[in-house]
Each structure stands twice: as structure tokens, then as C-alpha cells.
Amino acid sequence: TSSTKTTTRPYVVSLTPSNQFPVYARTKAAGSSKFTIVKKIEGNKKAFAQDLAREAGFAEAEVKLNPITGQVQVKGFHVEKVKEWLTTALGNPAK
Numbered sequence: 001t002s003s004t005k006t007t008t009r010p011y012v013v014s015l016t017p018s019n020q021f022p023v024y025a026r027t028k029a030a031g032s033s034k035f036t037i038v039k040k041i042e043g044n045k046k047a048f049a050q051d052l053a054r055e056a057g058f059a060e061a062e063v064k065l066n067p068i069t070g071q072v073q074v075k076g077f078h079v080e081k082v083k084e085w086l087t088t089a090l091g092n093p094a095k
Contacts (some may be wrong), residue, residue: 009051011043013086015093021086025077036074045070056085077087 009045016022022039041048045065049072053063062075074082 001059009047009089011042011045011048013038013090014040014042016040019093021083021093023079023082023086025079034075034077036076036078038072038074038082038086041072043068045072048072051089052082052085055089056081067069 010039013021024037024039025034026037029036038048039053048059049063049065052058052072052074053060056078058074060077062071066073
């Protein structure tokens with residue numbers, strides 16, 4: 001059933017030491033470039049980026065996978081929206 005706690009997604013997101021999702025707001029170029037970063041993604045990072053764009057309502061062009069760091073960037077400040085999607089997709093980190 002879809003109400004089970006386990007997921008069959010081809011990736012997992014490790015939690016921070018304080019049991020939070022590793023989602024951070026960042027700026028570059030003296031604040032003219034704003035984006036949100038998701039760290040600690042293990043497994044199929046490309047599938048993670050595609051699912052995030054499709055299921056959280058971002059344009060695919062706004063969600064990018066950094067092949068060097070393995071982090072996913074979303075254009076703009078969307079920390080709460082991304083954390084809400086992670087909670088829905090992967091479960092509540094507090095449990």
C-alpha cells in the first residue's frame with residue numbers, strides 16, 4: 001500500500017546530526033544569484049533531481065545536479081518547500 005513508511009525510491013537523503021534534512025539557502029555573486037542546495041543524497045541523484053522538479057512543482061531548468069559535489073541546486077530560496085517535499089517523499093526525519 002502507499003501508506004507504508006518505507007519507500008521504493010532509488011535514492012536516500014542522509015540526515016544532519018540534528019536529524020534534519022540537509023537543505024540550505026545559498027547566494028553567489030554578491031547576492032545576485034540565489035539558490036537552494038540539497039546535500040547528502042545517496043543513490044540515483046539524477047532521479048532525485050527529476051522527482052524533486054516534477055513532484056514539488058519546479059521547472060526542470062531550475063533544478064540542477066552538480067556532478068562534482070553530488071548536490072542538487074534549485075534556483076531561488078525554497079528551503080521550506082524542498083523540506084516539505086522530502087518529508088512527503090521520504091518520511092518525517094524526526095521519527
